[in-house]
Amino acid sequence: MGFNCGIVGLPNVGKSTLFNALTQTAAAEAANYPFCTIEPNTGRVSVPDSRLDELAVLAKSATIIPTQLEFVDIAGLVRGASQGEGLGNKFLGTIREVDAIAHVLRCFEDTEITHVDGDVDPVRDAATVETELMLADLDSLEKRMAALVKKSRGGDIDAKADLALMEKLFAHLSDGKPVRSTDGLTDAETLRLPYLQLLTSKPVLYVCNVAEGDAATGNDYTKLVAEKAASEGAAHVVVSAAIESEIAQLEDDDKAEFLSELGLSETGLSRLIRAGYGLLDLLTFFTVGPKEARAWTVAAGASAPQAAGVIHTDFQRGFIRAETISFADYIACQGESGAKDAGKLRVEGSDYKVVDGDVFHFRFNV
Ligand SMILES: Nc1ncnc2c1ncn2[C@@H]1O[C@H](COP(=O)(O)OP(=O)(O)OP(=O)(O)O)[C@@H](O)[C@H]1O
Numbered sequence: 001m002g003f004n005c006g007i008v009g010l011p012n013v014g015k016s017t018l019f020n021a022l023t024q025t026a027a028a029e030a031a032n033y034p035f036c037t038i039e040p041n042t043g044r045v046s047v048p049d050s051r052l053d054e055l056a057v058l059a060k061s062a063t064i065i066p067t068q069l070e071f072v073d074i075a076g077l078v079r080g081a082s083q084g085e086g087l088g089n090k091f092l093g094t095i096r097e098v099d100a101i102a103h104v105l106r107c108f109e110d111t112e113i114t115h116v117d118g119d120v121d122p123v124r125d126a127a128t129v130e131t132e133l134m135l136a137d138l139d140s141l142e143k144r145m146a147a148l149v150k151k152s153r154g155g156d157i158d159a160k161a162d163l164a165l166m167e168k169l170f171a172h173l174s175d176g177k178p179v180r181s182t183d184g185l186t187d188a189e190t191l192r193l194p195y196l197q198l199l200t201s202k203p204v205l206y207v208c209n210v211a212e213g214d215a216a217t218g219n220d221y222t223k224l225v226a227e228k229a230a231s232e233g234a235a236h237v238v239v240s241a242a243i244e245s246e247i248a249q250l251e252d253d254d255k256a257e258f259l260s261e262l263g264l265s266e267t268g269l270s271r272l273i274r275a276g277y278g279l280l281d282l283l284t285f286f287t288v289g290p291k292e293a294r295a296w297t298v299a300a301g302a303s304a305p306q307a308a309g310v311i312h313t314d315f316q317r318g319f320i321r322a323e324t325i326s327f328a329d330y331i332a333c334q335g336e337s338g339a340k341d342a343g344k345l346r347v348e349g350s351d352y353k354v355v356d357g358d359v360f361h362f363r364f365n366v
């Protein structure tokens with residue numbers, strides 16, 4: 001079970017450059033012309049988590065294995081995409097499959113790099129992309145609502161409920177607002193929403209791609225994006241894709257030195273990965289021993305057996321119990337045996353809900 005984040009934006013804004021830096025490969029072709037990317041590129045990225053390093057030190061773990069998040073580099077979209085312009089529907093289908101969106105906005109000046117709309121204006125660009133996604137959602141709702149009208153007249157209760165929900169969403173979109181900002185939905189409607197697979201219902205994070213010199217400070221463009229993001233309750237991250245791709249190729253020691261020269265305490269990529277992970281309503285749990293310290297991911301609300309199942313399906317099938325220490329207790333008691341002595345090791349059953357930071361031993365029988 002993996003979670004992913006799609007990299008979305010206008011053509012030639014630096015999506016593939018960012019993807020390559022994230023995945024530390026040159027898997028995606030990045031070049032100075034619009035529509036360079038056609039087929040989506042997919043890559044898995046380690047999620048940085050300092051808690052994992054702290055646990056590994058206490059347990060003297062030989063290896064550290066972070067949890068992973070998948071990024072998908074998607075073709076650029078242009079005005080009219082929802083009507084089939086540019087690469088049109090093809091890339092919209094790819095966006096439909098991702099769990100969250102990292103929306104890349106060009107915030108760097110460079111006369112050598114073509115901007116499809118002539119000049120740099122990230123807030124306008126964000127609106128251009130969002131408008132296409134909203135138009136595509138309106139289109140898809142309209143088609144489905146027509147089919148549901150008949151069914152709901154025939155007395156189909158589910159069809160009736162879906163139609164009522166879609167009418168609310170349609171009205172909201174018609175006001176020029178994305179589905180994710182719809183309020184006044186019932187609990188049942190909120191649960192149903194993801195199944196409609198609407199493009200603008202996915203959580204969004206704005207990525208300001210800046211010139212090398214602005215990586216630490218941001219610039220006037222990123223300030224405007226920050227205001228926009230704040231007004232929507234969305235996150236934004238300032239990174240320079242160009243420089244991140246250089247940093248990604250350095251050895252760890254050189255990396256730290258280079259970052260401090262730039263005035264950065266960590267890479268923009270680390271911030272971006274964590275922000276992407278944060279969009280997804282996920283929990284991290286740990287398994288820790290002398291062999292390895294490892295982080296794992298489950299969706300919020302997962303039970304202990306479901307968490308066990310992320311490691312191995314047998315662990316879930318034969319689940320007996322979970323022995324659990326919270327991250328805070330593990331650190332405060334200087335490790336597992338200290339936590340045991342202090343009575344901080346809990347024995348939890350199959351209805352236990354995972355808490356972020358739990359350190360688990362699963363007991364199972366197959
Ligand atoms: N921060 C930056 N500063 C300067 N140039 C950059 C920066 N980020 C990317 N570029 C350059 O912009 C050009 C386009 O980059 P890239 O191919 O990654 O864009 P893209 O968004 O993937 O485009 P497409 O939608 O066509 O696939 C490349 O020449 C890249 O080197």
Ligand SMILES: [Mg+2]
Nearest residue numbers: 015016036037
């Ligand atoms: Mg590309």
